[in-house]
Amino acid sequence: MTPCVSGGSGRRSTRRANGRSQGRPRRLPSLVASLRPVGGNLGVGREPGRPSRVNADPSGALGRCPGARSIMGLFTKQKERPDAADVVRRAVILKHVVVYAGSTPPREVLPGIMAKWTVEDRRRFRADADAQRDAFWSSLDSLRGELSPWEQSYSRATMLTMTRQQQLDASWRTEAAVVLIWALGEIEFLPAYDVSADSDPLKGFPPEPFADYVGRARLRARADIERARDTAELWHWRARTHEIMARGDRFPESDEARRAGIRSFADVVRLAARTAAERGTIPAALEDDFPALGRPYRELSELDFSRLRSIAAERHFALNWLCGCAPGHRWDDTPTDT
Numbered sequence: 479m480t481p482c483v484s485g486g487s488g489r490r491s492t493r494r495a496n497g498r499s500q501g502r503p504r505r506l507p508s509l510v511a512s513l514r515p516v517g518g519n520l521g522v523g524r525e526p527g528r529p530s531r532v533n534a535d536p537s538g539a540l541g542r543c544p545g546a547r548s549i550m551g552l553f554t555k556q557k558e559r560p561d562a563a564d565v566v567r568r569a570v571i572l573k574h575v576v577v578y579a580g581s582t583p584p585r586e587v588l589p590g591i592m593a594k595w596t597v598e599d600r601r602r603f604r605a606d607a608d609a610q611r612d613a614f615w616s617s618l619d620s621l622r623g624e625l626s627p628w629e630q631s632y633s634r635a636t637m638l639t640m641t642r643q644q645q646l647d648a649s650w651r652t653e654a655a656v657v658l659i660w661a662l663g664e665i666e667f668l669p670a671y672d673v674s675a676d677s678d679p680l681k682g683f684p685p686e687p688f689a690d691y692v693g694r695a696r697l698r699a700r701a702d703i704e705r706a707r708d709t710a711e712l713w714h715w716r717a718r719t720h721e722i723m724a725r726g727d728r729f730p731e732s733d734e735a736r737r738a739g740i741r742s743f744a745d746v747v748r749l750a751a752r753t754a755a756e757r758g759t760i761p762a763a764l765e766d767d768f769p770a771l772g773r774p775y776r777e778l779s780e781l782d783f784s785r786l787r788s789i790a791a792e793r794h795f796a797l798n799w800l801c802g803c804a805p806g807h808r809w810d811d812t813p814t815d816t
Contacts, residue, residue, distance in 0.1 A: 559802030562695040565658050566684065567621055568799075568809065572655035573680045574618055575629060579648035580677075581614075582637040607636035626809040652677050653792035657706075659683055661698055661800055668706065668793070670761075671713040672770045672786055697800075707797035709759055712750070714794040715816035716768050716775055717787035719743060723776070747776075 560568070583591070592600060615622060615633045625633060632644050656675040660668050665679050684691040697703070723743050731741060740746055744766075751763040760768055767774035771782055778786065794814045798804065804812040 557802075557807070560800060560807050562662065562697045563692050564807065565661055565697060565800065566688075566692045566695045567624055569655055569658040569662065569683060570688065571618065571621055571625060571629065572651050572658065573683060574615070575632065575648045575651050576655060576677065576680060578614060578632075579640075579645045579651075582640050582645060585640070585642040585645060588638070604636075604638055607638045611636045628810050650788055650792055652680070653789055654796035655680055657793050657796035658800070660706075661703055662695055663698055671709075671790055671793075674785065674789060703797065703800055707794070707801050710790060710794040710797050711816055712754060712759060713768070713786075713790035714814060716747070716750070717783070717790050718816055719747060720775060720778075720783060720787075723747075 592603070595603070611633075618625075622633075628647075632640075632648060635641070635644055653675050656665070656679050657668065659665055659679045664683065664685065669675050727743075729742050735741065740749065747768075748766040751760070751767050754760040754768070755763040762769065765774045767776055769775070770778055770786055775786075791814060794816075795812050798814060799807070799809060799812045
């Protein structure tokens with residue numbers, strides 16, 4: 479398993495970016511880092527509002543996601559990673575997050591509709607929106623107490639007060655929810671990394687009454703989840719490297735990198751693509767790059783790149799949480815370092 483580095487948290491570029499860097503070393507996915515002893519900082523990638531470094535970890539010495547926490551100098555054990563019941567509860571919460579966003583009119587449409595209303599119409603709509611919000615989130619019952627801080631803030635919004643960013647953030651949680659449902663074995667495969675997950679798996683979830691399902695649910699084999707996490711991290715790394723290259727950042731050359739035959743970010747991508755394809759982590763490399771939408775990743779349009787970056791970031795986020803990378807298993811604090 480590629481080790482997680484729980485030093486920062488991140489979001490895809492189309493979502494809020496409230497993570498932070500805590501000075502911990504970050505590295506290339508082990509798939510790349512294990513190829514040759516490259517070492518050193520391979521550049522600075524950035525999703526808006528959040529610093530992100532892309533480093534090599536040639537020694538593989540970084541530890542796995544921590545399974546314990548320190549309180550006032552005392553070492554206190556906790557579950558190494560979320561169990562099946564934790565995943566069921568989180569998946570149900572994410573389903574509510576996604577559905578609430580989808581049932582809310584697009585932010586750019588509502589003002590035009592309301593402009594034609596009387597003062598009384600607006601008053602009634604505001605009251606109805608408050609009532610609908612309260613009824614919707616009360617359906618979570620005891621799970622409402624497990625909402626993350628961001629989700630708590632989001633759940634206080636109504637179809638009138640929800641911001642465009644909140645709606646966008648919540649809609650992208652479809653990707654994370656589908657990952658958790660896959661981890662529970664309710665769907666056979668995750669979509670390819672150039673294909674958005676649809677919401678169909680959410681419609682029938684959970685497949686039986688919650689109280690019954692949470693007791694019998696089982697997770698896929700740990701090795702399967704870890705392989706999926708490594709794949710998500712690799713695609714997320716490719717997205718961040720794309721941003722570095724698009725900005726024209728200078729490659730930090732070193733004697734060690736030159737000895738390894740790596741003199742540019744393009745060399746790193748070429749090596750990663752070839753090796754990942756040989757190991758079956760990605761489909762066959764296309765012109766020494768990751769294949770995406772039938773062409774090399776570097777040739778993606780800005781719109782397509784933004785979508786694929788978001789897909790990778792959301793799945794990486796959910797899989798890191800599944801692997802126990804989030805401090806205290808706190809959803810909002812899940813790191814997505816690459």
